[in-house]
Amino acid sequence: MxxxxxxxxxxxxxxxxxxxxxxxxxxxxxxxxxxxxxGGECLNNGCVPSKALIASARRAAEAREEKRAGVQLAAPVVDWSGVHKHVHDAIAHIEPHDxxxxxxxxxxxxxxxxxxxxxxxxxxxxxxxxxxxxxxxxxxxxxLVPPIPGLDDVPYLTNENLFDLTEQPDHLVIIGGGVIGMEMAQSFRRLGSEVTVIEPGNVLGRDDRDSAAIVKSVMEDEGVRFVQGKAAKVSGGEGAITVSTDGGEEVSGSHLLIAVGRxxxxxxxxxxxxxxxxxxxxxxxxxxxxxxxxxxxxxxxxxxxxxxxxxxxxxxxxxxxxxxxGLPAKADFKALPWCTYTEPEVAQIGMTEQEASEKLGDKLTVVTEGFDHNERAIAEGLTKGHLKVMLKGHKVVGASICGVNAGELLLPFTQMITGKSGTFDVGGAIISYPTRSEITKAAAFAAWEPTVFGPWPKRWVAFLAKIRRMF
CATH class of the missing domain: 3.50.50.60 (FAD/NAD(P)-binding domain)
Structure with missing residues (x-):
C-alpha cells in the first residue's frame, strides 16, 4: 500500500x-x-494553570500567617486580575514547548x-x-459531569473554564474531594473565597488515609468546610446556586465547581x-x-x-x-508515582498501606518516620506530615509521603521499587545535611535496623571485643 x-x-x-x-x-x-x-489538558486547563493558581494562593497564605519565625508580614491584598494574569502568563510561557x-x-x-x-x-x-x-x-x-438533577439548568464550572474566571468567587461550592477538588478548595480559600467541599466518601480516596486526614485537618483550620454526602439536586441560578445532599443538607454559594473525575x-x-x-x-x-x-x-x-x-x-x-x-514496550506501573499539590502535599508511589496489607497480609512491614524528627523541618517550623514505607522483607513495595514538597522525595523510591537500588544502599548513603530527604535515609535504615542490631551481629561484636581485651 x-x-x-x-x-x-x-x-x-x-x-x-x-x-x-x-x-x-x-x-x-x-x-x-x-x-x-x-498542549492538551495539562497545559491549557490542567497541571500548568492549577499549579500557577496554587503558587498565588501560597503567597497569600504565607502573608496571612502574620508572624512566624520572628518575622512579621503584612496581611495579603489579593488582586484577582493579577492572579488571573499570573495563571495565563504561565500558560503562555510554556506554550512554545508544545x-x-x-x-x-x-x-x-x-x-x-x-x-x-x-x-x-x-x-x-x-x-x-x-x-x-x-x-x-x-x-x-x-x-466527568454526573447526572445530578437540575445541574443542566445552572451555570457550573469544571477545570475547562475555572481558570477563565475574571472575578473571584464569593463562595465556591465544590462537588468532589479528589485531587482537583482539594487543590482548588485550598487555593480559593487561601485567596479569600469561602469554600465548601461536598464529598460522599473519603477525601483523596486513592491516597494513604493518614496523609489525607492531615491535609483535611489543615484545610479545615484554614476555613474550608467539608460536607459528607452525595449531591442529590442542584438549583438556583447565576451567583446563587444551591446543592442539596442526600443527607438533607443544603449548601448555597456563588459558584459551583464539578470535580468528580475524568x-x-x-x-x-x-x-x-x-x-x-x-x-x-x-x-x-x-x-x-x-x-x-x-x-x-x-x-x-x-x-x-x-x-x-x-x-x-x-x-x-x-x-x-x-x-x-520495533522494540516491544510493556507499561509497568509497579512504581507509579503521583502527587496532590495541597499544602502539605500528599505523594504516593507503588502500593498504599491498605493495598499492601490486602495483598501481603502479615508479610507486610510498615516503617513510619515523622517530619517532627527531621531537623530541616524542625528548623523551618514546618513539621506536619510523615513518610510511610511499605516493605516485604527488605524490599520496598510502596511509599506514602505527606509534607512540604513531598513530591520531590519520590525519586529514590522509584529506584528501590524497581530494584535499581535497595534499602541497604539508601540507608548507607551520604545525604546532605540538613535536608528533608534525610527522612528517606532514616526509613531505609529502619528497614535494616532489626537485622543490623540483631542477635548474630551482637554476638560477633561481643566476640571481637573479647579478643581485643585479651591483648
Missing part, C-alpha cells in the same frame, strides 16, 4: 506530543493531528482539525485522507464503527497499549488506566520504541 505517512497521531496533548515528536525525530513521516489547542512550530521543526506534519478514523489504516481530516501502517490515538479526557474522549473518532473495543471508561488496551486492532495504539487518558500527565508521556515514549525501533 502507498501510505501517505509512517504513523498518524491523533491528539496534541502530553501523550500525542511525545509519541509524534519521538517518531519524527527518528525520521518517520509523522502526521500530528489536533482539533483544539496544542507549539505547532516546534513540532514542525522536529519533522511532524501538524494538522489542526478534527480527525476521524475511517478505515483500519485510514484517517480523514480536513477533507484529506491520510494513510499509515500505524495509528496512535491520544485524544485525552474531559471532566471521562475518556472516545466519541466522534470512528472507533466503534471500526470495531475498536471500548471499556467502562476508555479504550481497551494491552500492556503494550495496543487496541484489539494491533496496529492501532491508544495512549494517555483516552484508554482505560491511570490518568496522569507523566503516565501519558511515559506511554508516548513506549510507543516510539514500538513504532520507530
Amino acid at each position: 502507498n501510505y501517505t505517512h509512517d504513523v498518524i497521531v491523533i491528539g496534541g496533548g502530553a501523550a500525542g506530543l511525545t509519541a509524534a515528536g519521538g517518531c519524527a525525530l527518528f525520521g518517520l513521516r509523522t502526521a500530528l493531528i489536533e482539533g483544539h489547542k496544542m 507549539s505547532v512550530e516546534r513540532f514542525e521543526e522536529m519533522g511532524c506534519e501538524v494538522i489542526q482539525d478534527w480527525a476521524k478514523i475511517t478505515g483500519p489504516k485510514e484517517v480523514t481530516v480536513g477533507g484529506r485522507k491520510l494513510t499509515a501502517p500505524r495509528i496512535v490515538i491520544a485524544t485525552g479526557s474531559g471532566p 471521562k475518556a474522549r472516545t466519541e466522534g473518532y470512528g472507533l466503534e464503527e471500526l470495531g475498536i473495543a471500548l471499556g467502562k471508561n476508555g479504550i481497551k488496551v494491552d500492556q503494550r497499549r495496543r487496541t484489539n486492532l494491533k496496529h492501532i495504539y491508544a495512549i494517555g487518558d483516552c484508554r482505560e488506566g491511570p490518568r496522569l500527565t507523566h503516565v501519558s508521556g511515559y506511554e508516548g515514549s513506549n510507543v516510539v520504541l514500538e513504532i520507530a525501533l
